[in-house]
Amino acid sequence: MDGGPARNHDGLISRRGALRLGLAAAGGAAAAGLLDACSSGGSSGGGNLVFLSDQLSTTPETSDMRGKVLSGFKGSGVSFTSFADATQFIDQVVAQAKAGSGTVDLIGGLQGDFVALEAQVPLRDMSDVISELKDRNFPAAYLDLAKIKGSYRFVPWITATYLMAANKNALNYLPSGTDVNALTYDQLLAWGQALKRATGQQVLGFPASPKGLIKRFFQGYLYPSYTGGLNTQFKSAAAVSMWQYFKQLWAVTNPQSPTYAMMDEPLLSGEVWVAWDHAVRLSNALQQQPDNFVVFPAPSGPKGLGYEPVLGGLAIPTTSKHVTQAKSLISYLTEQQTETTMLNAESWFPPVGASALPSNLAPGVGAEAKAIDATTGAPGALASQLPIGLGAQSATYDKVFVDTFTAIALNGAPIPSTLASEATTLQSVLQQAGAACWKPDPVSTGVCQVG
Amino acid sequence: MAEPDSTGGAAVSGTTSAGVPVGLEPDQPPAPRRRRGLAPYVLLAPSVVYLVVFFIVPLLQGLRLAFTGTGGQWGLATVHQLLNDPGFWSSVWNTLIMLAIILPVQLILALAMSLLVNSRLRGSAFWFYVYMLPLGISDLTSGIIWYSIFTQQGWLNSVLQDLGLIHHPFIWLSYQHQLLIIATIVVAEAWRSTSIIVIILVGGLQAIPKEYSEAADVFYASPWQKLWHVTLPLLRPTLRTALILRTVLAFEVFATVIALAGSSLSVLATKANNAYTQYQEPHLAAAYGILIMLLSLVSTALFLVMLPVRTEQLQ
Numbered sequence: 168m169d170g171g172p173a174r175n176h177d178g179l180i181s182r183r184g185a186l187r188l189g190l191a192a193a194g195g196a197a198a199a200g201l202l203d204a205c206s207s208g209g210s211s212g213g214g215n216l217v218f219l220s221d222q223l224s225t226t227p228e229t230s231d232m233r234g235k236v237l238s239g240f241k242g243s244g245v246s247f248t249s250f251a252d253a254t255q256f257i258d259q260v261v262a263q264a265k266a267g268s269g270t271v272d273l274i275g276g277l278q279g280d281f282v283a284l285e286a287q288v289p290l291r292d293m294s295d296v297i298s299e300l301k302d303r304n305f306p307a308a309y310l311d312l313a314k315i316k317g318s319y320r321f322v323p324w325i326t327a328t329y330l331m332a333a334n335k336n337a338l339n340y341l342p343s344g345t346d347v348n349a350l351t352y353d354q355l356l357a358w359g360q361a362l363k364r365a366t367g368q369q370v371l372g373f374p375a376s377p378k379g380l381i382k383r384f385f386q387g388y389l390y391p392s393y394t395g396g397l398n399t400q401f402k403s404a405a406a407v408s409m410w411q412y413f414k415q416l417w418a419v420t421n422p423q424s425p426t427y428a429m430m431d432e433p434l435l436s437g438e439v440w441v442a443w444d445h446a447v448r449l450s451n452a453l454q455q456q457p458d459n460f461v462v463f464p465a466p467s468g469p470k471g472l473g474y475e476p477v478l479g480g481l482a483i484p485t486t487s488k489h490v491t492q493a494k495s496l497i498s499y500l501t502e503q504q505t506e507t508t509m510l511n512a513e514s515w516f517p518p519v520g521a522s523a524l525p526s527n528l529a530p531g532v533g534a535e536a537k538a539i540d541a542t543t544g545a546p547g548a549l550a551s552q553l554p555i556g557l558g559a560q561s562a563t564y565d566k567v568f569v570d571t572f573t574a575i576a577l578n579g580a581p582i583p584s585t586l587a588s589e590a591t592t593l594q595s596v597l598q599q600a601g602a603a604c605w606k607p608d609p610v611s612t613g614v615c616q617v618g
Numbered sequence: 619m620a621e622p623d624s625t626g627g628a629a630v631s632g633t634t635s636a637g638v639p640v641g642l643e644p645d646q647p648p649a650p651r652r653r654r655g656l657a658p659y660v661l662l663a664p665s666v667v668y669l670v671v672f673f674i675v676p677l678l679q680g681l682r683l684a685f686t687g688t689g690g691q692w693g694l695a696t697v698h699q700l701l702n703d704p705g706f707w708s709s710v711w712n713t714l715i716m717l718a719i720i721l722p723v724q725l726i727l728a729l730a731m732s733l734l735v736n737s738r739l740r741g742s743a744f745w746f747y748v749y750m751l752p753l754g755i756s757d758l759t760s761g762i763i764w765y766s767i768f769t770q771q772g773w774l775n776s777v778l779q780d781l782g783l784i785h786h787p788f789i790w791l792s793y794q795h796q797l798l799i800i801a802t803i804v805v806a807e808a809w810r811s812t813s814i815i816v817i818i819l820v821g822g823l824q825a826i827p828k829e830y831s832e833a834a835d836v837f838y839a840s841p842w843q844k845l846w847h848v849t850l851p852l853l854r855p856t857l858r859t860a861l862i863l864r865t866v867l868a869f870e871v872f873a874t875v876i877a878l879a880g881s882s883l884s885v886l887a888t889k890a891n892n893a894y895t896q897y898q899e900p901h902l903a904a905a906y907g908i909l910i911m912l913l914s915l916v917s918t919a920l921f922l923v924m925l926p927v928r929t930e931q932l933q
Contacts, residue, residue, distance in 0.1 A: 254895045283898070367786055376880035377892050422792035423770055426880035436771040562898035570704040573881060577793050599688075 216245045216492050220275035221256035222325070222479055223513060224249040231512040236505060242495045253280055257287075260484060264288035269486035272493045278312050278478045278553050279561050281321050286558030290320040291485050296494055297322055303501050309518050312478055312553055321480030322497050323518035325509060328476050329383060330538045332430070332449045332462045337440040340365050348541055350466040352392065352412060355441075359419030362440060371420040372439030375572070378428035380445055382568040387475025387551040388443075389413065391607045392468030397551070399608045399618040401593055402586035409468075410575055410582045417576045425577065434460065445477065446535050450514035453531030462534045464542040471547030473607065478518065478553065549607055556602035564600075567593045590617045677911075683904030700905040703893075705884055712800065713885040713913075717868050719804050724864060725857070727808060728815035733845070735816070736823040746820070749813045757810060761877025764806035765791075768878065793882035800883070806874050811867065815860045822856025823849070858925045865921070866914045886910050 223232045229249050237245045250256040263269025297319050309323040340361040345354045359371045375381045393409035394400035421439050430442035431451035453460050483493045499505055506517035511529045524536055557564050571589045574580040594617040604615035687695035735746045767773040768790040775787040834844045872887035890906035893899045
C-alpha cells in the first residue's frame with residue numbers, strides 16, 4: 168500500500184485507513200462507510216426551510232454543505248437532508264406533491280431527476296426565479312436543459328463532468344510519445360497493457376458496481392468517440408468494433424471493478440492506478456494526495472473526444488409554504504461567492520464557463536478545473552446532450568447500457584447478437600417515452616430510431 | 619416463521635397430571651364455558667392491525683404491481699419481463715447455490731456452537747454472548763467489513779503477504795471467479811447470521827429433559843452416540859424451525875451480496891433491489907419480490923414434508 172494519512176481531511180476514518188488501524192477500527196470504519204453509503208442526514212437544527220437533495224449525500228459532503236455552504240445564508244435556518252439514493256428522493260417529492268401538502272421547500276437534484284419528477288407530478292414553473300437571476304448569466308445550453316415540457320423547471324446550480332485520474336507512478340509506463348492530456352483510446356489500451364506487463368496486475372479501473380457510473384462511460388464517452396452518435400449507432404459496425412476495443416481494455420482492467428462505486432478509494436488504496444469517473448467521485452483522492460495523482464481529460468476516439476456534462480439544479484416544490492424564503496435561498500446558492508465555496512468544499516463547479524472560475528482554488532480542484540478546460544477545448548470535443556424526453560424511462564434507458572456491458576464484458580456474450588437484442592429493448596424504451604434523438608445523434612423530429 | 623404445532627396446541631390436549639387422557643373421563647361434568655368477552659380480541663387487535671398494515675396490504679400491493687404492466691393493465695406482461703430480464707436465470711441459480719452451501723455450513727456450525735453453550739462447561743455463557751455480537755450488526759455493515767477483508771489491498775491479502783504465503787495480492791472478488799465470490803458471501807453470512815440459529819437451537823436443547831441423557835449414560839453411551847441417537851432426534855422440531863427461518867432469511871439477503879459482489883453476481887434479492895432503486899421499475903421489483911415469496915413458501919413446505927415431526931417428539 169502506498170503512503171498517506173489513515174484519516175481523511177475531515178477527521179473521519181476512511182475504509183482504507185481502517186485497514187491500517189486494526190480490526191478494532193474496522194467496526195467504526197464500517198459504520199462510517201455505512202453512513203457514507205446511506206446517509207440520510209438529519210436536520211441541521213432549528214431551521215424552518217427544508218432543503219432536500221440526492222446529491223452531497225456522503226457524511227463529509229453533507230457536513231460541509233451544512234457547515235460551510237448553508238451556514239452563510241442569512242434569510243432563515245435551513246434544514247438540509249440528502250438521500251444517497253435518487254429513487255428515495257424522487258419518491259418523497261412525488262409523495263408530497265400527490266398528497267397536496269409537504270414539508271419540503273427546496274429540492275436540489277440532477278437534470279435527469281427533474282425530468283423523471285416532471286413525468287410523475289407537475290413541477291413549479293421557475294421562470295420567475297430565472298428572470299430575477301438574470302445577472303447570474305447562466306449559459307443558454309444549461310437553460311435549455313432546464314426547460315422541461317415547455318417551461319423552466321429548475322434553476323441551474325452545479326455542474327461537473329467525467330475525467331480520468333492516475334497515480335503518478337503509472338506515468339512512468341506511458342507509451343513513448345504519448346501526451347497524457349491528449350490521450351487516444353488506443354494509447355489508453357497500450358498504457359494498460361504496459362502497466363500489466365510491468366506490474367503483473369490489471370490496474371485500470373472503472374466504476375462498474377450497480378451504484379457506479381460506468382453507464383455514462385458508454386453513453387457519453389465511448390459511443391460518441393467511436394461512432395459519432397449514440398442511439399442511432401447502437402448496433403452499427405462502428406459500435407461492434409467499439410465493443411471489441413472495450414473487451415481488450417477490460418482485459419487490462421482490475422477484475423474487481425464490478426465492486427467499485429466510486430474510484431477515489433481504489434486509487435488511494437493502490438488497487439487501481441488509472442481510473443475514469445465523475446469528477447466529484449475522484450476529488451477525494453485528488454484533494455487528499457494532490458502530489459500523488461494527476462487528473463486529465465478522457466481519451467478521444469476516431470470520431471473525436473466524446474464527453475458528457477452533468478448539470479444539477481434547484482426547484483421549489485408546488486407544496487412549499489415558504490416560497491419567498493426558498494427563492495432567496497436559490498439566489499444565495501447561485502451567488503458567485505457561494506458557488507466558489509461549493510467548488511472548494513464539494514468539488515461541484517458553478518454553472519458558468521471555465522473562464523469565469525475564481526483563481527483561488529484548492530489544489531485538487533484546480534487540477535480538475537484545468538482538466539475540464541482541456542476537455543471542452545480539445546480539438547474534436549464532442550459534447551453529448553443529456554438525454555431529453557425520456558421521462559420515467561430514463562432509468563430503464565440506462566439499464567440497456569448496463570445490461571449490454573454485463574453481457575459482453577462480464578459474461579462474454581457475442582457482440583453482434585447482444586447488440587441486436589438490446590437494440591430491440593432500446594427502441595421500445597425510446598418508443599414508450601416518445602423521445603426524439605438528442606446530440607450527438609442528429610436531432611430528429613419523431614421518435615429516435617435505433618440504428 | 620413460527621412453528622405452530624410445537625407450541626401450546628399439543629400440550630393443552632395432552633394428559634392430566636395423573637396421566638389420564640383428558641378426553642377419557644366420562645363422569646366429569648362439562649366445565650362451564652367461561653365468557654371471554656372482548657378482552658382477547660382487544661389484546662389481539664394491535665398485532666392484527668400491524669400484520670394487516672405492514673404485511674397484508676404490501677403483499678396485495680406487491681401482487682397488484684407484479685400482475686399489472688407499466689400502463690396499469692392487468693396481465694402477465696411483468697412476469698414475461700421478469701423471465702426475459704437479462705441475468706434472471708443466473709440470479710435464480712446463484713440464489714440456490716448460495717442457499718445449498720450456506721444451509722449445511724450454518725447448521726453444522728450452529729449445532730457445534732449451541733452444544734458448546736449448552737455443555738455447561740466453565741465460560742460457556744461467555745461464548746453465548748460472544749456468538750450474539752454479530753446479531754447487532756446490519757447486513758450492509760457486515761458486507762462492508764468483509765469487503766475490507768477480501769478486497770485486493772485488504773486484510774486477508776495483507777496477512778497472507780506478511781506470512782510469505784503469496785507474493786502478489788490475490789483477487790478474491792474477481793468477476794471471473796463466481797464460486798469464489800459466493801464463498802466469500804457464505805463466509806460473511808455465516809459470520810453474521812449463524813447466531814440466529816444458535817439462539818433457536820440453544821432454546822431447543824434446553825427444553826430436552828435431562829432424563830434422556832442420564833438414561834443414555836446408564837447404558838454407557840458415548841458422547842457421539844448420545845448426540846446421534848438422543849439429542850438430534852429430540853432436537854428435530856427445533857432444527858426444522860431453524861432451517862425454515864434460515865432459508866427464508868437467506869432468500870432475502872442482498873446487502874452483503876451487493877457489498878461483496880457488486881455487479882459481478884446477482885441473486886434474486888439484489889435483482890429486486892436494483893430493479894426498484896437503480897432502474898425505477900416497481901413492477902419488475904414486485905415480480906421479483908413475489909417470486910422470492912413463492913420460493914420461501916415452497917421451501918417451507920418442503921421442510922415440513924421432508925422433516926415430519928411425530929407427536930411424541932413434541933411432548
